Amino acid sequence: MRRGLFVFTHDLRLHDHPPLQQLARQVDELLLVYCLDPDERRPGRYQLASLGPHRLRFLRESLRDLQHRLATQGQRLTILEGRLDEALPPLIAEYRIDIAGSSLHSGIDEQRQWQALQQHCPDCRFIQGNSHSLFDTEVLPFSPAGLPDSFSKFRRQVEAQSEPSQPQTSITSLPPPHAGWRTESHAGHSAAIAQRFIGGETAALAQLDAYFHSERPQSYKATRNALWGWENSTKFSAWLANGCLSPRRLWAQLKQHEAEFGANESTYWLGFELLWREFFHCYARRYGVRLFNSKGIRSQAPLTSFYPGRFRQWGPRDFASKYCKSL
Structure with missing residues (x-):
């Protein structure tokens, strides 16, 4: 009995999904997760969160839709709070995952988290594929x-x-989850479902x-x-x-x-x-x-020269006076 874990990231769909199909062909049981990183919702260095309220709403709608589509195939998506490389190692150990898979992403943060996950779980085999x-x-x-x-x-x-x-055809059949697989979800509810632009x-x-x-x-x-x-x-x-x-x-x-x-x-x-x-x-x-x-x-x-006089001429008067007082 081979057990797999697929980690959804920026690939929230079932059509044209080679990495998910590749993993599904190699396992008898398949666990599906998404990690919702709380750090993305906290203000960063410039007091801006990388995941603002509108993007978060769209993401939650996307996750909820994916859950519904998976349910038609007897599968379920569990949404975990936490970074991928922190939330998944205990789960991989608890369920004795043989193979873990995800989509290969171009972002350096995504790559680093995947590399850290592999270091935490040396007994698990990891595979990635192109879906982006x-x-x-x-x-x-x-x-x-x-x-x-x-x-x-x-x-x-x-x-x-x-x-x-x-593009590959849509996935219509997936291995079942483990009988004891957890089902908690934190996708959240959105009142925006009646909008035209939904995730x-x-x-x-x-x-x-x-x-x-x-x-x-x-x-x-x-x-x-x-x-x-x-x-x-x-x-x-x-x-x-x-x-x-x-x-x-x-x-x-x-x-x-x-x-x-x-x-x-x-x-x-x-x-x-x-x-x-x-x-x-x-x-x-x-x-x-x-x-x-x-x-x-x-x-x-880079050229970092700054000329306060030119800046005052360029910017609106009230804006320039506010930000040039100490120059």
Whole structure:
């Protein structure tokens, strides 16, 4: 009897989910968890929380939707309070987990927590897979270390030589959980369920279908920067960020729309911006923590000169007088 643990992170869906499918094929029992890190809701250095109230609401709706979708397959998602590398080691030991899996993420914090978890649990085997990117690394025309130094160079090489990987079908069957698996959940309740812009795979796929079966993609480039109005932009970004929507599924739907309605500059621009997203994922994987160094990836000190007189001329008078008093 092989027992697996899958840790959901930024991949809150069941469609096009290779890492979850990979783990499910290797185990007889499968435990599913999500770790809600309390540190993300506490004010940081600049008195700002990385997970504010609106994003938290959207995340909780996404988790609740995933719980409902898993329940139709006899599975359940347990939501734990705590950092991944702190909350999971006792659970891995208690349930004698043989294999733990998750999606591979580009973020350095996510990578560090996964590495720390492995160090805490040396007797468990760990696997990860790609669920965030359009391309698998092996199909790109360059190695991770050979990433072009600008988006334009990246785009030209990718458009000429690579095609995004095809999305996998939705998961319709999963191994059952352990009979004694805990079921507590802290997703919380939201009164915003009647809103149009809600979290979760169900809402994401509904928007995907509605958008690409309309003529809106044909005028996307002209309307995409309008901040007011549901019809102007795609609204896909929040669902992509939580992983409620697969970028490969989005790309495939775009190509289907072009086949049915025709391709033009606007539909090209939708793909163009997905490639921008892909470039930044590759960029984060390439440079890691160096992205956050004060001297940047090229180890060049930034220009930090400050001229109070110029600042007063640039800023609103009341703002400048408040912040320049001590200069």
